[in-house]
Amino acid sequence: MKFAVIGAIFLGSIGVLLWISVAQGSIKRYSVTEMLEKRPSGEECRVDNSKILKIIKPGNPLKFTVSDVENESQILTVISKRLPPDNFKEGGQVAMRGVFDNSTNAFHAVELTTKCPTKYEAQPGGAAPYTPPKPGEKTTPAQPEGVQTP
Amino acid sequence: MDVLEFGRELLFLAVCLTVVIFFLAVIGVLLKDRRYVVASRTGFYALLVLIGASSGCLIYGFMTGKYNIEYIYRYSERSLGGPFKFAGLWAGLDGSILFWTLLLCGFSAIAAFQNRWSARHPVGRRIEPYLYMVLSSVIFFFIYMSYSVNPFEEMPLDERLLRSPDGQVPDGHGLNPQLENYWMAIHPPTLYLGLVGFTIPFAFSMASLMAREMGDYWIKVTRRWTLIVWTFLTIGIILGGLWAYEMLGWGGYWAWDPVENASILPWFVGTAFLHSVMVQERRDMLKVWNIILIIATFFMTIVATYMTRSGVVESVHAFSEGDVGNRFIPFMIGVAIFGSFLIGLRMKYLKGTHKLESFFSREAAFFFNNLILVALCATVYFLSMYGKISHDWLMIREKTGIPVYTMVTTPLFLLLLLLTGLGPQFGWVKTSKSVFFRRVFWPTILGLVACIICLPHWISSDYVPAVMAPDGQGGTRFDPWVMVDKIHYYSTLLGIGFSVFIVATVGLELYRSVRSRVKGRGETWMDAPLRVVFGNNRRYGGYIVHIGMALLAVGVIWSSNFRVKEEMEIGFQKPAVIPGTPYVVEWVKHEDIPQKGIPYYGEKVDFVIKKLDHVHPVADAQGGGHDHSHAVPVATLQPEMRRYDKQEVTISIPAISRNFINDYYIHYAMRRPSQAGQGESIAFTIFVNPTVNWIWAGAVLMLLGGIFAALPTPGKRTGLIS
Numbered sequence: 001m002k003f004a005v006i007g008a009i010f011l012g013s014i015g016v017l018l019w020i021s022v023a024q025g026s027i028k029r030y031s032v033t034e035m036l037e038k039r040p041s042g043e044e045c046r047v048d049n050s051k052i053l054k055i056i057k058p059g060n061p062l063k064f065t066v067s068d069v070e071n072e073s074q075i076l077t078v079i080s081k082r083l084p085p086d087n088f089k090e091g092g093q094v095a096m097r098g099v100f101d102n103s104t105n106a107f108h109a110v111e112l113t114t115k116c117p118t119k120y121e122a123q124p125g126g127a128a129p130y131t132p133p134k135p136g137e138k139t140t141p142a143q144p145e146g147v148q149t150p
Numbered sequence: 151m152d153v154l155e156f157g158r159e160l161l162f163l164a165v166c167l168t169v170v171i172f173f174l175a176v177i178g179v180l181l182k183d184r185r186y187v188v189a190s191r192t193g194f195y196a197l198l199v200l201i202g203a204s205s206g207c208l209i210y211g212f213m214t215g216k217y218n219i220e221y222i223y224r225y226s227e228r229s230l231g232g233p234f235k236f237a238g239l240w241a242g243l244d245g246s247i248l249f250w251t252l253l254l255c256g257f258s259a260i261a262a263f264q265n266r267w268s269a270r271h272p273v274g275r276r277i278e279p280y281l282y283m284v285l286s287s288v289i290f291f292f293i294y295m296s297y298s299v300n301p302f303e304e305m306p307l308d309e310r311l312l313r314s315p316d317g318q319v320p321d322g323h324g325l326n327p328q329l330e331n332y333w334m335a336i337h338p339p340t341l342y343l344g345l346v347g348f349t350i351p352f353a354f355s356m357a358s359l360m361a362r363e364m365g366d367y368w369i370k371v372t373r374r375w376t377l378i379v380w381t382f383l384t385i386g387i388i389l390g391g392l393w394a395y396e397m398l399g400w401g402g403y404w405a406w407d408p409v410e411n412a413s414i415l416p417w418f419v420g421t422a423f424l425h426s427v428m429v430q431e432r433r434d435m436l437k438v439w440n441i442i443l444i445i446a447t448f449f450m451t452i453v454a455t456y457m458t459r460s461g462v463v464e465s466v467h468a469f470s471e472g473d474v475g476n477r478f479i480p481f482m483i484g485v486a487i488f489g490s491f492l493i494g495l496r497m498k499y500l501k502g503t504h505k506l507e508s509f510f511s512r513e514a515a516f517f518f519n520n521l522i523l524v525a526l527c528a529t530v531y532f533l534s535m536y537g538k539i540s541h542d543w544l545m546i547r548e549k550t551g552i553p554v555y556t557m558v559t560t561p562l563f564l565l566l567l568l569l570t571g572l573g574p575q576f577g578w579v580k581t582s583k584s585v586f587f588r589r590v591f592w593p594t595i596l597g598l599v600a601c602i603i604c605l606p607h608w609i610s611s612d613y614v615p616a617v618m619a620p621d622g623q624g625g626t627r628f629d630p631w632v633m634v635d636k637i638h639y640y641s642t643l644l645g646i647g648f649s650v651f652i653v654a655t656v657g658l659e660l661y662r663s664v665r666s667r668v669k670g671r672g673e674t675w676m677d678a679p680l681r682v683v684f685g686n687n688r689r690y691g692g693y694i695v696h697i698g699m700a701l702l703a704v705g706v707i708w709s710s711n712f713r714v715k716e717e718m719e720i721g722f723q724k725p726a727v728i729p730g731t732p733y734v735v736e737w738v739k740h741e742d743i744p745q746k747g748i749p750y751y752g753e754k755v756d757f758v759i760k761k762l763d764h765v766h767p768v769a770d771a772q773g774g775g776h777d778h779s780h781a782v783p784v785a786t787l788q789p790e791m792r793r794y795d796k797q798e799v800t801i802s803i804p805a806i807s808r809n810f811i812n813d814y815y816i817h818y819a820m821r822r823p824s825q826a827g828q829g830e831s832i833a834f835t836i837f838v839n840p841t842v843n844w845i846w847a848g849a850v851l852m853l854l855g856g857i858f859a860a861l862p863t864p865g866k867r868t869g870l871i872s
Contacts, residue, residue, distance in 0.1 A: 003506050003514070007521055014525045018558050022536065025554035029537070029547040046549055059820060059833060060719070083717050083819040083833055086328075086399055086801050097551075 027097070032067050033074045041102040047076070048095045055090055059083070062112075069093065080109040087114040154219055157207025158302040161248075164200040165297060167193060168290040175282040184275075190282045194262040197289065198255045205239060205252045208301055212238040217322045220309075221245055221301040227324035227796070229749045234325055237335040240342070241325055243459060243474060244301035249339075250455075251292040253346040258285045261350050264371075273367045280357035288349055291481050299474055327750070327794050327801055333393035337386060341413060344383025345451040348420060350375050352448035355441050359492040364437060364499040369427045374860050376427070380420050381856030387413050388849040399804045399817035401715060401837035403845065404706075406555040408463040411534045412454035418527035419447040422520040429516050432578055435502040438493065439520070445489040450527065452482050463534055508580040515573035522566050529558050560641045567645060567703055570696050571652040574659065593654035600650035601643045607712075608643055645707040649700035656693045691859020698851030705844030714838040721824055721831050725760070725778045728836055732762045733814075734778045737832050740821070743790065752792035755821070755832060759785040759807070759814050789818035789834070813839040 028045045030038065035047055050066040053075060057063040062080045067073070078096060088094065098109035171193035178186035208221075212235045217223045225241040226234075240249040262285075265278050351372040358368040390413065391403035404410060423443040429436050457463055460475020493500070506513050532539070533550050540548040575581075575589040660682065667678040683690045718735065720726045725736035739756035760781035785807035793800045804817040815837040824831040 003517060007517075010518075010521055011525060014529065014558075014562070017561065018529055018532065021554045021557040022533075022550060025557060026536065026540070026548040026550045029549045048549070059822065083835060087799065089798075089800070 032076045033071060035076055035100060035107065036074050039100060039102055041100055044097070044099055046095065046097050047107060050076070050094055050096070052088070052090050052092050052094055055088075066094065066096075077106040078109050079104070079106050080112055082110065082112055085112055085114050088112065153207050154211050154216060154302045154304075157204045157211075158297075158300065160200050160204040160207070161293060161297045164197055164204065164293050165290065167197055167200065168286045168293060171197070172283055172286040172290070175279040175286070178279045187279045187282070190279065190286075191262045191265060194255070194259045194282070194285070198259040201248075201252050201255045201293070205248055208245060208248065209236060209239055211302075212236065215322070217320055218305050219301075220303050220305045223305060223320070223322045225322070225325050227322035227749070230322075230325060230330075233332075233335055234330055237338075238325070240338045241329065242301075244296075244299045244303075246338070246342075247292065247299055247474075248296045248301055250342060250346055251289065251296050253339075253342055254289055254292055254349060257347055257350050258289060261285070261353070261375075271367070273361075273363045273365065274371070276361045277354070277357045277363055277368070280360040281353055283360075284353040284356045285349070288353065295474075295477060298477075324749070324794075324797055327792065327797060327799055328397055331393055331397050333389055333396065337389035337393055340382055340389055341386025344379050344381075344386050345413075345416060345454065347375065347379025347382060348416060348444075348447050348451050350379075351423075351444050355444045356489070356492060359441065359496045362496060362499055364496060366427075366430050366434070369430055369440065373427065373431075376420070376424060377856060377860040380417075380424055381853055381860070383413075383417050383420065384856070385849060385853050387417060388846070392846065395842070396806065397803070399802050399835075401713070401804075401815050401817065401835070401839060403842070406530075406533075406552050408534045409458055411530050412457040415454055415527050415531055416447050416450035418523045418530070419443055419450050422523035422527075423447055425516050425519050429513050430502075433502075433504045433513060435504050435506070435513065437500040437502050438497070441489075441493055441500070443520075445485070445493075446524075446527075449482065449485055449489075452478055452485065453531075456482065457534070463538060510576060510581045510583060510586055512573060512576040512578050512581075515569055515576050519566065519569050519573060522562050522569070526559060526562050526566075529562070530555070533558070563703070564641055564644055564648065567648040567652065567700070570699060571648060571655050574693070574696075575655060589658070590651075590655070592658060593651045596654040597647040597651035601647040604643060604646050639711065642707055642711045645703055649704045649707075652696055652700040656697055659693075660690075685863070687861050687863055688859050691855045691857075691861075694855030694858060695852050696855075698848040698853075698855055700848070701851060702845050702848030705841045705846075705848060708841040709839050709845070712840050715835065716837075717819075717833070717835050719831050719833040722829055725781075727762075727778075728838065731838055733784070733838060734760045734762060734781050735816075735836055736760070736778075740832075743792075749796065750792040750794045752790055753821070754788050754790050755818055755834075757787045757789070757805075757816055757834075758783055759787065785814040787814060787816045789816045791818055791820075808843055810843055811840060813837070813842045815839055 028040070028043065029048050030040070030045055032047060032050050035045075047066070049069050051069045051072070053065045053067050053072065055062075055064045056077075060081070062082065062084055063077070065075050065077050067075050078098075080096075080098070093115045095113045096107065096109040097111040098107055100107050171190050174186045174190035174193065178184065178190060210216075211219055211222050212226050213232070215222075215226070215228055217226070221242055221244050222238065225238045225245070238245065240246045261281070265274065265281070351368075354368040354372045358364060387410075390410065394405075395401075395403040423440065426436050426440055426443060430440050456475050456478040458475075460478070506517060508514065533555055536548070536550050540546050571593065572590065575586060577585075660679065663682045664675065664678040667673045667682060668675055671678075673681065714728065714731050716728050718726060718728070720735065720737055722737055722740075725734045727734050736758050737755060738758050741754050741756075743750075743752045743754060745751040760778065761784045762778065762781050787805035787807055789805040790803040791800065792803060802818050804815055807814040817835045817837075819833040819835065821830055821832050823829075
C-alpha cells in the first residue's frame with residue numbers, strides 16, 4: 001500500500017511538472033493566413049507549414065516572403081538575422097519562431113527550420129538562395145535591402 | 151515473368167503461407183497432434199525463404215538499375231555507389247515495410263528453430279503452437295502491408311514518358327544527398343533490428359497467456375532475445391544521433407523531434423521490462439506488470455512506425471503524408487484489446503508469491519526505476535503529440551519545444567541516474583541500513599569530489615544568475631521559478647556527481663568481489679578480476695552498460711550546457727575571436743571541387759582554429775586589431791558546400807575536428823562580397839562542443855556490455871531452459 005501511495009505521489013508530481021512546463025513553455029502556432037489576420041504583435045509564436053515564395057535578400061539580415069503551402073494568396077514578409085539553414089530555397093518549406101512586428105509589418109524570426117529530408121519523402125524544390133559558384137565563377141554582389149530580385 | 155513481378159508474386163504466396171501456418175497451429179491445438187505444430191514450425195523457414203527472395207528481387211532491381219519501377223526510380227540512380235543502392239531497400243516507405251517484414255520473418259524463423267529444443271520441455275511444447283499463431287498473425291499484417299504498398303509497382307507509361315521523352319528507361323531520381331552517409335546506411339537496419347526484435351518476447355508472453363503457462367518460462371526463453379534487441383535499439387538510436395551530428399550541420403545530436411522520440415519510446419518501456427523481469431525471476435513478483443510492459447514495448451514499436459508514416463505529428467522531418475500510416479491503427483487497437491483481454495482472462499494465473507516489503511530492497515529500486523521509465527515514455531509521447539492534442543481537443547494551436555522537454559525530462563533522467571548507482575547496492579528482500587550506507591559511503595564521497603572539481607567551471611559560467619529574474623525596473627530579484635525553468639543548469643553538477651557515483655559503485659563492487667576471491671580462494675590479483683567478471687557475465691555485462699550510460703550522461707550534460715555556438719562572418723586571412731572562448735578562427739584557403747566522377751559540384755573552405763592563452767569575452771570580427779600571432783593551432787577544418795543539380799539540392803557538409811575534450815565544428819553557410827566592400831567574406835556557424843565523444847564512447851560500452859551480458863555463462867547450461 002505504501003508503495004502505491006508513493007508511486008501515486010511520484011506520478012502526480014510528474015503530472016504537475018508536465019502541466020507547469022507546458023503552460024510556461026508552449027508557444028502559439030499560426031499559419032501565414034492566421035498570422036496576417038490576427039497580427040499578434042510582440043508575442044513569441046511559431047509559423048508552421050509555410051512555403052518560401054521569394055528570397056528578397058540572401059543575408060545579413062535575411063529577408064524573404066512566405067505563404068501557406070496550400071494557399072499562396074496571403075504573403076508574409078520575414079526578416080531574420082540568422083544564417084539560412086540547409087535546403088533553404090524558394091519553393092521549399094520552412095518553420096519559424098519569432099515575433100510579428102506591426103510597425104514593420106513583418107515577422108522577425110529568431111529560428112528558421114527547413115524540412116529535413118527523411119528516407120520517406122524526397123521533396124523536389126526550386127532554386128537555392130546560395131549555391132556554390134561553378135569552378136571559375138565569381139560570387140555576385142548582395143542585393144541592397146528592399147530591392148527585389150527578378 | 152520479370153524478376154520484379156516475380157518478387158511481388160512471392161509476397162502473395164507469403165501471405166497465403168502465413169494463413170496456412172496459423173491454421174496448422176490451430177489444428178495442432180484442437181487435435182492435440184504435434185505433427186501439425188511441427189509443420190507450422192517448418193512453415194516459418196519457408197516464409198523466410200519467400201520474403202528473402204522477394205527482397206532479393208527488389209535489391210536486384212536496385213543493383214541492375216530497373217528505373218521503370220517507381221520505388222527504385224525515386225531512391226536510386228546510376229551514379230550511386232553500390233552500398234547505397236543496396237540501402238535503397240529501406241530508403242523509402244514501401245521498401246522499409248518489406249525490410250521490416252524480412253527481419254520479422256528472420257527473427258521468427260530463429261525462434262522457430264530454437265523451439266526444436268525448447269519443445270522438449272513440457273511447458274515449451276504447450277506454448278509452441280500458440281507462439282506460432284501470434285507470430286503468423288503479426289507477420290500476416292506486415293506482409294499484407296508490403297503487398298498493398300507494393301514496392302514493385304511499375305511506373306505508369308505517361309509518367310515514364312514525362313521523365314524520359316525518348317521512351318527509354320530514365321535514370322533514377324537518386325537518393326537524397328543528405329542520406330548518402332555511411333551512418334545512414336547502418337542506422338536504419340540497426341534500429342529496425344531493435345524495433346522488430348521485440349515482437350518475439352511479445353509473442354512468447356501472449357502464447358504463455360493463451361496456454362495458461364504463467365510461470366517465468368517465457369521470460370527465461372526470451373531473456374537473451376530481449377537483451378540483444380534492446381542493445382540493437384540503443385545503438386540504432388545513437389547512430390541516428392551520430393548521423394544528425396555529422397550531416398545536418400546544427401551542431402547537435404538530439405532535438406526531441408517526433409521522429410527521434412518515436413524511436414526512444416519503445417526503448418524506455420523495453421528498458422523498464424529488462425529490469426523488472428529480474429524481479430520476476432528472483433522473487434516471483436510483478437507478473438502482470440511484466441506482461442503489461444512487454445505488450446507496451448511491442449505496442450510502442452508499432453506506435454513509432456505509425457508516427458513516422460502517418461503524418462500525425464508535425465516535424466522538421468518530411469514524413470509520409472499518405473494513408474499508409476492509418477492502416478496501423480486497427481492493428482494497434484487489435485494488439486491493445488487482445489493483450490488486455492488475455493490479461494483479464496488469465497488474471498488468476500498471474501498472482502505472484504511475494505510482495506514488496508521494504509524500501510531498502512532491490513525490488514523497490516526496480517519498482518522506482520520502472521516508474522521513472524514509464525513516466526518518461528508517457529511524458530515524451532504526450533509532448534510529441536501535444537501539437538495534435540492541443541489542436542484537436544483544446545481547440546488551440548500550440549507547440550512545445552526543446553525547453554519543455556528539458557524541463558520535464560531532466561529531473562526524471564537525474565533520478566534514473568541516481569537509481570542506476572543505488573539499485574545494485576541493495577540486496578533482495580531487505581537490506582540493513584548500516585550495510586547500505588557502508589556500501590554507498592565511498593561512491594558518495596567520490597561523487598561529491600567530482601562536483602567540487604567541476605564547481606569552478608560551473609561558477610565561471612553564466613548559470614549561477616539563473617536564480618534571478620528581471621524586476622521590471624532595470625534590476626533583478628530572486629525568483630525560485632527561474633530555477634525550475636532553468637533546471638538543466640542545476641542538473642549539471644548533480645548529473646556529473648551521480649555519474650561518478652555509478653562508476654564508483656561498480657568499481658567498488660568489483661574490488662570487494664576480487665578481494666574476497668584473493669583472500670578466500672588464494673587467487674592472484676591478476677586472475678581474480680577476470681574470473682569475477684567472466685564468471686558472472688550477466689551481472690557485469692549490466693554494469694558495463696551502466697558505466698556506458700554514466701559516460702553518455704556526462705557527455706550529454708556537459709555538451710548541452712557548456713556548448714559554444716556562434717554565427718560569424720570573416721574575411722580571407724583575417725582571424726577573429728570566437729566570443730567567450732580562448733579560440734580564434736581564420737579562413738585560410740578556398741578551393742572548388744571539380745565535378746569528376748561525383749554527382750555534384752561544390753567548394754571547400756579551409757579554416758584553422760587557434761588557441762589563445764586567455765578567454766576573449768567579446769568578438770573582434772574582421773581582425774579587430776588584436777594580435778593573434780602567439781595563438782597555437784589546434785584544429786584544421788574543411789567544410790564543404792555541395793550542389794546536386796539533378797535533385798536541385800544544395801547541402802553544406804559540416805567539418806568536425808574531434809578530441810576527447812572538445813569537438814570543433816564548422817557549418818559553412820555562404821561566401822559573398824564583404825560588407826566592407828573589400829574582397830569576399832565567409833559566413834558560417836562555429837561550435838565548440840565539449841565531451842561529445844564521451845557520448846559515442848558510452849554507446850560503445852553499452853553495446854559491449856549488452857553483448858557480454860547476453861553471452862552464455864561459462865560452466866552453465868547454454869540451452870534455452872534449464
